[in-house]
Amino acid sequence: MNIRRVLLAATISAGLSLGLALPAHASEIRPSSLSGEDIQAAVDHHFANLSAQPVQPKGSMAGTDAVGDTYRVSVTGQQYGTESPDILTSCRNPGATCSLSRAVTMSATVSGxxxxxxxxxxxxxxxxxxxxxxxxxxxxxxxxxxNQLYIARPSGTFVFYNVDRYNLFGFHTGTERGTAFFPTGVSCRVIYG
Structure with a gap:
């Protein structure tokens, strides 16, 4: 058995037997208490801060990195029916209707x-x-x-999450917040533009 796993298991077991618990992160986002404007600001911030290629976690296994640290992801809130700012297709036809018809592939995005x-x-x-x-x-x-435009955008679930990192001895070494958008379908609407 790997010595790191033995040490980690012993540390966690000792912590649980002593009744030790990790405190909640002081700046944790609680989306249920956010207003619609605050959630929209978080969505705007998410899409404005995306990198071209998301950074993959170190190591070969999700949940660990190369030096023995581990992490735990916990969802702190979900906002359903969120629209991405990306326009998939659009049409304009003043005084009449227009139709959108196109096969699309949408990718999830993550920030932080x-x-x-x-x-x-x-x-x-x-x-x-x-x-x-x-x-x-x-x-x-x-x-x-x-001056109206008919557009289609990705629609899906916007997720608020925390990542707690622990060293190989099981001690908490940091928390970072993040957001993710998972597309689940398409939303069509009229906008001015």
């Missing part, structure tokens, strides 16, 4: 949280979201005004 990938967040937090979703946009607009 020790650079975990969307797949690692979903798996480690016990979520069942896919990191890629294919769908067909098929929407018809109402009668559009002169």
């Amino acid at each position: 949280g020790f650079g975990l990938s969307a797949g690692a967040v979903s798996a480690q937090a016990g979520l069942s979201y896919s990191v890629s979703v294919s769908d067909t946009v098929s929407c018809t607009s109402p009668v559009l005004g002169y």
Whole structure:
């Protein structure tokens, strides 16, 4: 048996037998107490701070890195029916209707949280979201005004999560908050533009 695992198990066992518990992170986001404007600000911040390629966790196994540290992902809130700012397709037809029809593939995005990938967040937090979703946009607009545009955007679940990291002895070494967007379908709407 790996010596790190033995030490980790012994440390956790000793901590539990002494009744030790980790305190909640003082700056933890509680989405249930956020207003609609605060949630929209978090969504805007998420999409504004995406890197081109999400950083993969170190090591070969989700939940550990190369030096023996481990992490635990916990979901602190979910906002369903969130729209991504990305426009998949659009049409304009002043004084009449227009239709959107297109096959699309949408990818999950992640921001913060020790650079975990969307797949690692979903798996480690016990979520069942896919990191890629294919769908067909098929929407018809109402009668559009002169300055109106009919658009389709990815729609899905916006997730707030915390990542707690522990060293190989089981001691808490840091917490970082993150957000993730998991597309589940497409939303069509009229906007001005």
